[in-house]
Amino acid sequence: MSIQQRRERERAERERLIVTAARDLAEAEGWDAVTTRRLAAEIEYSQPVLYSHFKGKGAIMAAVAVQGCADLAVELRAARTAAKGTREALAAVGRAYADFARRRPALYDAMFTLATDLPFATSEAPAPLKEAFGELLAVVEPITADGEDTALLTETYWAGLHGLVTLMRSGRLPKRAHEERLALLIGHFAAGGE
Amino acid sequence: MSIQQRRERERAERERLIVTAARDLAEAEGWDAVTTRRLAAEIEYSQPVLYSHFKGKGAIMAAVAVQGCADLAVELRAARTAAKGTREALAAVGRAYADFARRRPALYDAMFTLATDLPFATSEAPAPLKEAFGELLAVVEPITADGEDTALLTETYWAGLHGLVTLMRSGRLPKRAHEERLALLIGHFAAGGE
DNA sequence: TCCTGTTGCTAGCAGTGCTAGAAATCGACG
DNA sequence: CGTCGATTTCTAGCACTGCTAGCAACAGGA
Structure with missing residues (x-):
């Protein structure tokens, strides 16, 4: 035994x-x-x-990705809890997200750009993944306007962040003015749509 | 001769x-x-x-990508010129962009997700590439708020669209509610930030 | 001490992008 | 018309990839 x-x-x-x-x-x-x-x-x-x-190389990368999500969740949480108001929290988490992608590009790729068979959008998604998304959800919830769905708005905000970091890192957006673009995204989300 | x-x-x-x-x-x-x-x-x-x-497989893919940009530019222009107001144009072009990515995923990948040595953010960028970006610029310009940079705002809007289509197609965002997310993005940009 | 089942290894398959050097082709000229 | 010379195209191969079949070594139990 x-x-x-x-x-x-x-x-x-x-x-x-x-x-x-x-x-x-x-x-x-x-x-x-x-x-x-x-x-x-x-x-x-x-x-x-x-x-x-592991079943193959993909499964190893998926394991790395899950671990990465846990790391990301920790950093996002730290940024969120350190921020004062709702708008500041939204901005702080957005910046923390972008910073994570900049500091750890390979990890970010495994998590969000490379092909994966990891269940993401379903209830069987790994816990660390849900935690990371939960951090985003927590800062988007307070800035959700009437008639808007917080989950959908969070997904949209996430997509904006993801687009910024991926396009920039692949050289499709100039590295300079990154902060300004990030501020624009945050500003437009904090302001509320419609 | x-x-x-x-x-x-x-x-x-x-x-x-x-x-x-x-x-x-x-x-x-x-x-x-x-x-x-x-x-x-x-x-x-x-x-x-x-x-x-071609120098290698990458160069062939780059050539495909440039051709794809020309196609995209045509579709975006059609959507823009067919729309009535400024806000409608922003929405129509956004939807056309997402639709292009959905209908031609492989082409979209070559253009915007796979690694490329194509000059994007510089003045030496291929003409079709600039044209496609120009179409986005044309619909973002009218909705640019005071103190905002149209080019940067366009890049941010583009990033939002790019994030939505890539995360969805890789299975990281559920396919359902895609229209709603798109509408949220458009709404938050049309509304103006700050 | 022998046996058995697990564990990890060596060796190999079918495929990849890419390239050196041989072969074939074709225009120009005697 | 036939031969030469240069260009074009092909055959064969390199070093590498992810992955796996089947063998060797080693463990614990009888």
């Missing part, structure tokens, strides 16, 4: 090792550098070991 | 053939299906011929 438990513990430990190695490697050299061979070398095991833990 | 010209003509023709074959294949089966071998077979030439026209 105890032997079995120890083995499972070691196995879980190795699984964590894989995920963190993938994240570190991706953050250091980008996802293109994260090959199964390279990852196997990093954890000092052979390639097929990865497949005894 | 004439022989030289005919050769260049045929060469240009074949280059167009490559680009359209890449676009068609991508739209039919996705960019993953567009391999250099497959593309070569499609145009009935051998693989290395592609590299006598």
Whole structure:
């Protein structure tokens, strides 16, 4: 019984090792550098070991993404609770979101741009994912106008943030004036539509 | 002299053939299906011929993207000129943009999501690209509030649209309520910030 | 000490983008 | 008309990818 438990513990430990190695490697050299061979070398095991833990490379990236969502949720919460008013909270969380994407681009990609089979918009979505979205929801709720749906408005605000960071990082928007664009987005949402 | 010209003509023709074959294949089966071998077979030439026209696969995708921008510009212009008022124009162009992304996902990816070395935010950007952005600019200009920069506001509006379509298509936003989210975005921009 | 079942490995498959060097083609000229 | 020379195009291959079949080594139990 105890032997079995120890083995499972070691196995879980190795699984964590894989995920963190993938994240570190991706953050250091980008996802293109994260090959199964390279990852196997990093954890000092052979390639097929990865497949005894995850269905494939995509599943490893999904695990990294979930972990990333937890990180993001923490940062968004910190920004939200530190802000004074409702409008300041909206702005602070928006800035924290953009800052997260700027500081950790590879992690952000795994979470929100690269193809994933992770359930997002359903009730089976992983908890960290819901938490991160919940932080956005919490700051959008107070600025929701009459007749507007808070959830939908949050999704729309999120989309605005996501568009800004992705277009900028792919070089499709100039890096300068990023702050101004962010302020415009926040301003237009805080002001209320219709 | 004439022989030289005919050769260049045929060469240009074949280059167009490559680009359209890449676009068609991508739209039919996705960019993953567009391999250099497959593309070569499609145009009935051998693989290395592609590299006598383009630096690599990325350059072919960039060419497809530029063509796609021209298509998008046409559709946005049609939506803009058909709309009555300034607010209606903003909404019509936004809807046309989202509709383009929905109808031609592979083309949209090549233009706005996949990595590209295309100059976007500079003055050397290809003309079709500037045209498409110009259409957005034209509908945002009238709704720009005092003290706001039209170009920056257009970029922000674009980012909002881009975020909505990409998050939805990757399954991160539910497909339902897409119209409502779009309406929220348009409403909040038309209303003016601050 | 032997047996058995699990675990992790080596080796390999089918595919990718890309390229060096051979082969074929075609216009120009004797 | 036939040959040469240059350009064009192809064959074959490299180094790499994600992934897997099947073998070896090692563990615990009898």
